[in-house]
Amino acid sequence: MATKYQSLRGTKDILPEDSRTWRYVEGKISDIFARFGYQEIRTPIFEMTELFVRSIGASTDIVNKEMYTFPDKKGRSLTLRPEGTAPVVRAYIQNQLYQKDEVLKLYYKGPFFRYERPQAGRERQFHQFGVEVLGASSPAIDAEIIYLGCFILKSLGLDNAKLLLGSVGCSDCRPAYEKLIVSTLKESTSKLCDDCQKRYKTNPLRMLDCKNEDCKKQLKKIPSFAGSLCDDCKKYLNETEELLKLLEVSYTISPHLVRGLDYYTRTTFEFVYSGLGAQSTVIGGGRYNNLIKEFGGPSVSACGFAGGMERLISVLKNEGKIPSLSDGLDVFIAQIPANTETAGKGDECFKTAFKLLQEIRCFKISADMDYRNGSLKSQFRKANKLKASYVIVIGEDEIKKGIVKLKDMKTGNEENIKLDEATSKLKEKF
């Protein structure tokens, strides 16, 4: 329905029915993060544009065409965060968090923004949850966050996500591999697609991700990255794999796993799931050993991943893994005005009910009533719709006797209880 004002393209309202699901998923994820020893960090939703350009990489699609960038009133260029790592690294350095702990394990969740044409599994405002382990380089960390990602998916009932693992090398061996790519394709650049011709010059590694059939043929000539890794990177990958095997995490080595952000070094990984349309990545991440230093922080390395809430929930729905989340009301209060003449001028039943309602709520019992002064029947209908366990009836007769009627909606049994004992009686039941 088109209304005068509608939500912007690629943004969605999460309505009560859905937000129940969101709370369920977010709650589960947060619990797991805490169990693994991660602490939450909340960074602002916008940052200086340069932060993202410098970290994600000036030649990446995210920076080139997908950022929500705008000038503020002082003419500074600001950008709505398109991803979570750069802001966390910025906060890490700015607040000198490396002084507090040598290794810091952080998690975050919240909205992110990319200016793209929406489609299945892709929004302009989307939501991610993620972790960053800052301050150390150890295969154990890589293995742990991969295991953590796996653990989250399994805890939500998803057993058949596929884990892709790769390595993009380090600042020593990556340039060598890039040279190898360039020299291998030297003779056949004309057979590449337009994009790859650009990538050939600016970012050869990214060509490996191209899906163009002609490009794929040419790309087959390129030797696997595994052979070009330096000894340290090779060792690092092997040790990571060993630990994954120890934790019984199955994975597929994907030598061409490049990912669209430039800051990665060594480990990269993705959890993919089919049935998300053209999108398949539910969780993606990797190691970044140079970013913190480049941003003026200490010379320490870090590792992290991010998962897409919308994609995760979509998979959960497809797989029928969302439990029925009913949030039934504990108590509904129905009140009967004495008669139509007194109803208008604040009648006793309503006041008694309204007061009792608030008292009940003070005891952590969920309670509600109908404020429209409708018929008793309509109030019961409402109580039923709200899945109320009990209904309290307050009418003229009850007021006179100083009692209320308490009806058990499951059994249909009704009992009279004294008004001033109502809350204590209810406490027993919950």
Place this chain on the structure above:
RNA sequence: GUGGCUAUUGUGUAAUGGUAGCACAAGAGACUGUGGCUCUCUUUGUACGGGUUCAAAUCCCGUUAGCCACCCCA
């Protein structure tokens, strides 16, 4: 950013260029102080802006949005 498909009450769907229906949901009621089942009644719609026509939900153009694909990513 490029391309394809689509747009009818809250939701899901009907209607040769000629009366906009149906189901569910929602609300009210069924001897008046009691829900679920049943029955009755009621409310709500052709996305927006133009054009063709005696006549447009239907045909044409534009806009917007959604879906899908490319690109890329969560």
